[in-house]
Amino acid sequence: MNDTPPYPVPGPGELFVRFTQVAVSGFGGVMPFARRMLVEERRWLSAEEFTDILSLCQVLPGPNIVNVAVCVGARYHGVRGAVAALAGLLTAPFFIILALGALYTQYGHLPAVAALFRGVSAAAAGLVVAMGLKMATSRRLRSAMALFTVITFIGIALMRLPLVVFLLGAAPLSIAAALWRSK
């Protein structure tokens, strides 16, 4: 992308270590920590470059933060860099989460743990509701395009349509509408 990076090029090892640090410090969403590391601490990317990469990663399917790791790694060392950043992002949290899962299987049947989890599950659901509402009230949605939000909610939440089938119909229509509006 950029021929002359203004800061020292990180090696695959450093990509791995930095993305591991970002991953294990990110509770309930890793992206803010990734931004801080990439833009403010390491200065591997300028704020504009980060925004550009993020917008690409949001358009492409797949977990956004995983896509960001691939883009940043690929930028410096191609496939090797992408694999290093990706492995850093996923390896430690993968084993942490399985350890938690094992603990939960072991003790989840205890009445106290089950009771605790009824509370935590309700809060975790609230977190998703909040994310949805926050996005729904953002400025980008204040147009007739919001109709597609309503259609999506009805199709997926209420009618329980398979997502593939729904997206094949709705995504092209929504993009076509955006293209038409941009005329």
Next chain:
Amino acid sequence: MNEETLAQLAMDFSVLSLIAVGGAITVLPEMHRSVVEVHGWMSGSEFAELFALAQAAPGPNVLVVSLIGWKVAGFAGAVVATAAMCGPSCVLTFAVSRIWQRFHGTRWRAAVESGLVPVTVGLMLAGGYLITLSADHSWPAFAITALTAAVVLTTRIHPLWLFGAAGLFGLLGWV
């Protein structure tokens, strides 16, 4: 665990990987549909509990699929589900990241970006609705969900504190 289940996990999550526009959480409704309704691998409550565990743990939210895979088919299931959920989209991202700069500022790139936003938001809202129905079985639970959402929307408090408080309410036998 039998290979058929692993193959099913691999197939389901590879498809999810490629249709997860806007991130892993947007396919929460589809994961729920596949895991709970189509295959009957676990109950809706168990699904909500695994999701809560993944949210409370450090790391990318996508790792809820590792827990689902693990629950369905042990360690091999966790590896297969995680690789299937990340693999296809990573390959695509890698390829596109090499050419995306060329389309900087073009009209159709902007249309793709702004066209997918409303659909993504709809998927997010659907995910919140469905995970709430799976997680909450009493009115205090619904109250916690509503309160958490309200606090997250109006303050900058770290979600872990809310998880802690909600867990305490649960321990006290109120949920």
